[in-house]
Each structure stands twice: as C-alpha cells, then as structure tokens.
Amino acid sequence: MADNLITIENLSKGFNGKMILNNLNMSVFRGENLVVFGKSGSGKSVLLKCIIGLMKPDSGKIYVGDRELEKMNSDELNTFRKRTGFLFQGAALYDSMSVRENLAFPLIRNTEMNKQERDKKIINTLDLVSLGEAIDKMPSELSGGMRKRIGLARAIITDPEIMFYDEPTTGLDPITSKEISELIIALQHRLHMTSIVVTHDLICAKIISDRSIFLKDGDIIYNGILADLAGSDDPFLKNFFSDEPIKSGD
Amino acid sequence: MNIPKLIYGSRLNFKELVHNFFATIAGLSIISLEFFRQVFLPPYEIAEIRKHMNELGIKTFPIVSITGLIIGLVLAMQSQPVFVRFGASDFLPGTVALSVVRELGPVITALIFAGRVSSGIGAELGSMRVTEQIDAMEVSAVNPFRYLIVTRVIATTMILPVLTIYVIFLAVFGGYIAVIITENMSFAYYKNAVISSIQYGDLIPGIAKTFIFGFIVGIVGSYKGFTAEGGTEGVGKASTTSVVIASLLILLVDVVLVKLTLLVWPTT
Numbered sequence: 001m002a003d004n005l006i007t008i009e010n011l012s013k014g015f016n017g018k019m020i021l022n023n024l025n026m027s028v029f030r031g032e033n034l035v036v037f038g039k040s041g042s043g044k045s046v047l048l049k050c051i052i053g054l055m056k057p058d059s060g061k062i063y064v065g066d067r068e069l070e071k072m073n074s075d076e077l078n079t080f081r082k083r084t085g086f087l088f089q090g091a092a093l094y095d096s097m098s099v100r101e102n103l104a105f106p107l108i109r110n111t112e113m114n115k116q117e118r119d120k121k122i123i124n125t126l127d128l129v130s131l132g133e134a135i136d137k138m139p140s141e142l143s144g145g146m147r148k149r150i151g152l153a154r155a156i157i158t159d160p161e162i163m164f165y166d167e168p169t170t171g172l173d174p175i176t177s178k179e180i181s182e183l184i185i186a187l188q189h190r191l192h193m194t195s196i197v198v199t200h201d202l203i204c205a206k207i208i209s210d211r212s213i214f215l216k217d218g219d220i221i222y223n224g225i226l227a228d229l230a231g232s233d234d235p236f237l238k239n240f241f242s243d244e245p246i247k248s249g250d
Numbered sequence: 251m252n253i254p255k256l257i258y259g260s261r262l263n264f265k266e267l268v269h270n271f272f273a274t275i276a277g278l279s280i281i282s283l284e285f286f287r288q289v290f291l292p293p294y295e296i297a298e299i300r301k302h303m304n305e306l307g308i309k310t311f312p313i314v315s316i317t318g319l320i321i322g323l324v325l326a327m328q329s330q331p332v333f334v335r336f337g338a339s340d341f342l343p344g345t346v347a348l349s350v351v352r353e354l355g356p357v358i359t360a361l362i363f364a365g366r367v368s369s370g371i372g373a374e375l376g377s378m379r380v381t382e383q384i385d386a387m388e389v390s391a392v393n394p395f396r397y398l399i400v401t402r403v404i405a406t407t408m409i410l411p412v413l414t415i416y417v418i419f420l421a422v423f424g425g426y427i428a429v430i431i432t433e434n435m436s437f438a439y440y441k442n443a444v445i446s447s448i449q450y451g452d453l454i455p456g457i458a459k460t461f462i463f464g465f466i467v468g469i470v471g472s473y474k475g476f477t478a479e480g481g482t483e484g485v486g487k488a489s490t491t492s493v494v495i496a497s498l499l500i501l502l503v504d505v506v507l508v509k510l511t512l513l514v515w516p517t518t
Contacts, residue, residue: 052389054385054388054389078391081388081391082391084389086385086386086389088382088385090382092382092383092385092386093383094383094386094387095378095381095383096374105390105392106390106391106392109293109390109391109392110390110392154386
C-alpha cells in the first residue's frame with residue numbers, strides 16, 4: 001500500500017443506463033508505466049477522466065495517496081491536477097493560441113515564473129520533443145505527429161509527477177507512432193514520472209509498459225506483464241493481439 | 251400532424267420540445283448565477299477581456315455601421331411624405347432621433363450583434379468542448395468558466411452599449427441625408443432639432459438596456475457552446491441555437507424593459 005499512488009475501489013460509471021465501468025478495482029504504483037488495454041468503448045478513457053476528476057463516478061472511490069478524490073474541495077483538486085499532465089487523444093491544443101502561448105498557458109497560471117524564465121522553460125521543453133522550430137506556429141499549421149508532440153510538451157512543462165496518456169499514438173503512421181512511444185519512455189526516464197497510458201497500439205505498449213491491464217465489460221480481466229497478456233490462452237485476448245482474421249463465434 | 255416537426259424540421263416531439271425549452275431556461279439561469287458568483291473572484295483576466303472587446307468591436311463594426319446608416323435613412327424616407335402631408339416637416343428630425351434612441355438603435359444593434367457574436371461564441375466554445383480543449387484547461391488546474399465564459403460575457407456586456415451609441419449617431423446622420431435629398435434643411439437646424447427632442451428619460455433607458463442585451467448575447471452563446479456535444483454537428487447546433495435563443499430573449503426582455511421604463515419615467 002505504501003507504493004500505491006492511485007487506488008481505485010469498486011468504481012462504476014455508466015451512460016444512458018449502460019455500465020461502462022463496473023465495480024472496478026485497481027492500483028497504480030509510484031514510478032510505474034501502466035498500460036490500459038481494451039476494445040473501443042470499453043471505458044479506458046472514462047477511467048482516465050474519472051481519475052483526473054473530469055467525470056464523476058456513479059459509485060466507488062478513487063484515492064490519490066490516502067486522500068479521496070470525491071472529498072477534495074476545488075483547491076485540493078487543483079493542487080492534485082497541478083501534479084499531473086494529460087495528453088489528450090487529439091492533443092487538445094488551444095486553437096486560438098500559438099505553440100508558445102499553448103505552453104505558456106499552464107506556466108502563467110500555475111507557477112510564479114517571470115517572462116524570461118517562462119521563455120527559457122518553453123524552449124527547453126520544445127527541445128525535449130524536438131520541435132523548437134515550431135514555437136511561433138499555430139496549431140492549424142502542425143501535422144498530427146507534431147500536434148501530439150506539442151500536446152506532450154504542454155503536458156510535461158510543469159514537471160508533473162503523474163502523466164495520463166489517452167491514445168497517444170492513435171491516428172499516426174507506424175514510424176511517428178514509434179517515435180512518440182520512444183519519446184514518452186525517454187521522458188519517463190528523464191522526469192521519473194508515473195504514467196497511465198490508454199492505448200490499443202501493441203507496439204506503443206511494448207515500448208512503454210511496465211505493467212498492463214485489460215478492460216472488458218467494465219472490469220479488469222487481466223493484470224500483469226505485457227508478454228503474458230499477449231501470449232494468453234484466453235480466446236478473447238488471443239484474438240485481440242492476433243494478426244489473423246477474427247473467427248466467427250470469438 | 252406533428253407541428254414541432256413542421257416548424258423545426260426535426261424529429262423532436264412536443265414533449266421533448268417542452269423539455270428542451272425548460273432545460274434551456276434552467277441552464278441559462280444556472281450559468282447566469284454562476285457568472286455572478288465568479289465575476290468578482292480573481293484572477294480577473296483583464297488582458298483576455300480587452301482582447302475579446304477588441305475582437306468583438308472589430309468583427310461587428312462594419313455591419314453595425316451599414317445598419318445604423320440605413321436605419322436612419324429608411325426611417326426618415328418612410329416618414330417624410332407623411333410629415334410633409336400634415337405640414338409637420340419640422341418634427342421629422344426629432345421623430346427619427348427619438349425612434350432610434352429609444353427603440354430601434356438598441357434593439358436592432360443587439361439583434362445584429364446576437365447574429366454575429368452569439369453564434370461565434372457558441373461555435374468557438376462548442377468547438378473547444380468537442381475537441382477536449384476545455385477539458386485540457388480544466389486538467390491544467392485553470393477554471394475554464396472564468397477564463398472562457400466570464401471574460402466573454404463581460405466583453406459583450408461592455409461593448410454593445412458602445413456600438414449602440416455609435417449606431418444611434420450614424421442613424422441620426424442617415425436621417426439627415428434622407429431629409430436633405432428632398433428638403434432644404436441646414437445641418438445646424440437638424441442637429442438642434444434632434445438635441446432638443448431628446449431627454450435623459452429617452453437616452454438613459456435606451457442605452458442601459460443594451461448592457462442587458464449584451465449580457466444575454468454573451469451568456470447564451472457561452473451556454474450553448476460550453477454544453478455542446480456530439481462532434482461537429484453539435485458545434486453547428488450550438489452556433490445556430492445561440493442566435494435563435496439570444497434574439498428571442500432580446501425581444502422578450504425588451505418588452506419587459508419598455509414597460510418598466512414607462513413605469514419609472516411615466517411622462518416620457
């Protein structure tokens with residue numbers, strides 16, 4: 001329990017009468033890279049949004065350390081959020097702001113840095129994601145891979161303790177996808193963060209994962225290392241990770 | 251016969267329509283209360299408010315300029331033959347000015363402003379909602395309500411009265427253009443006739459209500475955008491419904507305010 005950074009107990013969340021997460025129990029350990037697998041609509045993103053407080057669970061408890069998320073007031077919730085970074089599926093860059101302004105946004109509001117310090121931090125962070133030249137570009141001028149990198153830069157600019165990645169490689173070509181995955185692991189080693197990565201990209205998971213869980217029907221059906229998950233005898237898991245066409249009845 | 255379907259071209263039944271109507275009223279009430287709760291809390295985001303005021307002013311400046319000139323021009327052109335027939339041409343400047351100051355200027359500017367700005371805010375915030383930009387703001391420990399809504403509503407509330415005063419001046423000038431086409435009236439005479447016909451009881455309520463109209467435009471656009479869902483279709487819906495609701499509310503609130511004005515200034 002001492003290493004538990006996030007503990008989830010009996011978490012349930014449904015939409016329009018359909019349960020997406022059903023009495024889910026799990027823990028995230030400090031310093032690990034946890035990959036969350038599951039089919040589309042299995043509740044992976046919902047799980048992330050419940051942990052960060054963007055969605056309110058129907059029932060169950062989420063603990064950050066030993067503090068229950070539900071019982072945090074808005075100041076405490078903001079303090080928790082300042083310790084986190086979130087890379088959204090579509091990067092969620094602010095359209096009306098340049099790359100520089102996107103990165104400055106959390107710094108202006110959450111730190112005491114002056115303009116010089118902020119500029120230095122922005123340039124250093126952009127160098128980490130190898131996109132220093134994009135500093136004065138608008139999001140509409142960036143490619144999908146560049147947007148993800150800038151989104152990642154914005155998420156890590158406040159040196160978060162916990163990183164949430166929602167489908168970090170979706171919609172990218174295999175090479176860019178691999179580059180983003182390697183960037184994530186490089187940043188993880190450099191900044192010593194705890195990461196929760198929602199994905200169904202096996203290559204990304206292979207690069208990132210310390211531990212994997214698999215969500216199905218609102219609950220975890222597998223919890224362990226990726227090699228065992230990919231080699232599982234369970235017909236559903238076998239089919240999920242198989243290159244072969246889906247057999248009827250599976 | 252499904253009347254709502256005929257009117258709205260949608261699959262909404264009457265029950266859903268009534269539900270949506272009351273849900274919108276409730277939503278607008280809640281968001282308005284939240285606005286007044288948050289507007290006095292720091293950080294004040296002055297730079298953002300100034301930016302929105304500039305953008306809104308620049309965005310609506312050309313269309314309200316044309317509208318203002320045309321209101322005065324058409325009003326004077328339509329009224330002039332009647333005034334001439336009754337030998338009351340001298341009353342024309344005052345009539346144009348009073349109509350524009352008390353009603354036409356504020357209401358038409360507000361409606362134009364709603365069409366241009368409420369839809370813009372609805373589309374912008376709706377797009378931010380469906381692309382998770384608002385969520386991104388929230389997880390950055392920034393209050394999106396204060397940053398996105400409070401700043402925009404303050405900007406619309408402050409800029410509409412300025413635009414209205416500008417429109418009133420243009421409309422009165424437009425009236426003069428219409429008059430001099432057919433009559434030999436000096437600008438000094440026209441100006442004096444206008445000034446002497448307008449009292450504080452005409453000017454103050456006319457301008458004061460534009461603060462309320464500006465608030466309506468901002469709050470409706472923000473509400474529809476902030477609560478948008480369903481991808482690009484949701485953004486389009488937020489944009490169009492913002493204009494419809496804001497325009498209807500402006501007209502309804504105007505009726506109430508006119509009645510209130512007549513109670514406060516019964517002689518005007």
